[in-house]
Amino acid sequence: MNTAVLGVGMHPWGKWGRSFVSYGVHAARAALADAGVPWADVDLVVGGETVRNGYGGYVAGATFAQALGWNGARVATSYAACATGAQALDTARARIMAGLSEVALVVGADTTPKGFLAPNAGERWDDPDWLRFRLLGMTNPAYFALYARRRMDLYGATQEDFAQVKVKNARHGLANPHARYRKEVSVQDVLGSAVVSDPLHLLDICATSDGAAAVLIASEDYARRHGITEPVRIRAISTVTPTFPNTVLDMPLLSTDSSSAVPEPARTFKESIAHAAYEEAGIGPEDVSLAEVYDLSTALELDWMEDLGLCRRGEAESLLRTGETTLGGRIPVNPSGGLACFGEAVPAQALAQVCEVTWQLRDQAGGRQVEGARVGITANQGLFGHGSSVLLSR
């Protein structure tokens, strides 16, 4: 049994200086209008928690439900760091598949501060997210840079390759009305921008943004009763945790698990996220038409291509260089423009990926349309063992 995506909507990404609630309501109403479903039919609201907006953000599901006007719907709120939106969607989908709910609205919205994402205030000697700053000065871009450097030393990637990811995504995002940055970027622009953490430049690293995304899903039965016979379907949602020992260094930790007593698992954490989605859907990487992946940095996009099985380990640069991941290529990656064009709005971002895949599968993506898209996959990873992959097909 599958669930149907009936509507998707977003508030444009940017720095708007307003409440996350106003963005969320905007996106929710856009999704409802896109679906042609009355708010009164929604019997479940799931919100993506935002941790920087006070109590209203901690109970985001209820906050959005109240803002839209209490309608008696069940409510839930999810938090899974960068995977928050996908976990919220997973919660909604599970209740629909269990027959406990019929129409669910999933909303994520955020207002984010400028600059490095820093930990909450106070002295917290048992919190790795605090300790990494105090003991090491280890910022998020420094982690991204470690992964990027490994690609250079192990696979021969270059800073020009990373810049080409930005050039590609900037070009993709030109045609996306929801993107924050819609401007061509050249390799020289990237390489000429300040080095933040070697080998990454400022333009290799995504910004943080305000934004909101909403997805309206329903049982296939509800969809049929409303005359929708060929909706985009959610084929799988993977929210698996790592398998011990996780020996790949993860933000915000200072170390990995040790393989001294238990050998490493067959798949890394990020590989296992995608693998679980493929297994659940009965779909393989060879069937995928497009991928929306979490390009917190340009180099991370290349890692994700391999984690998703779109190519073998160490071959992502080769696909990039031959244009296979550009619109018109064999497997376009981040046709939305990705985080490079959006900047990260944490609880909304995984839902924004689902919005983009839905538009692509409906052939509604306009100037960034992937020709003949049938299957799309999303991928992201967040702090503390969170990650997600959503597989959709039409």
Next chain:
Amino acid sequence: MSETATPAIEGWFTTDPPALTGSRCTSCTTVFFPPVPTEGAFCRNPGCDGEDFDATALSRRGTVWSYTDAHYQPPPPYLPPTDPFEPFALAAVELPEGLVVLGQVAHGYGVADLRVGAEAELVVETLYSDDTGDHTIWRWKPVTELGQETEQ
């Protein structure tokens, strides 16, 4: 580093000799770093219900898993040792115990001195100083094998 220097965090490393202090589960032998709390700890190996650990000094040498640097001053609670800020390098080093440990790179070394797979050695240096004296931290120092300079 003065004689009154104290570790920036208690119990994570020793200065003489310089070594990280891990915890070894007495049931399954899995090693953990940072060390587990002295009370209420439990083994994170899913196949083990151990709750007792021995302190164990980790290998002082390992191989570089990756490396980078910080060109901008990190936000608090980072305490900048200098004003103006001076960039510093960071390395993740894989130890023979099968784990990777992050650290700043020893003073005077940068990304040009590192490569994935190269050898690095643990040292203890001053992280920052305040009214109570110097506060020390472990760092990774590139190991230059004898004769390597002439090959380059």
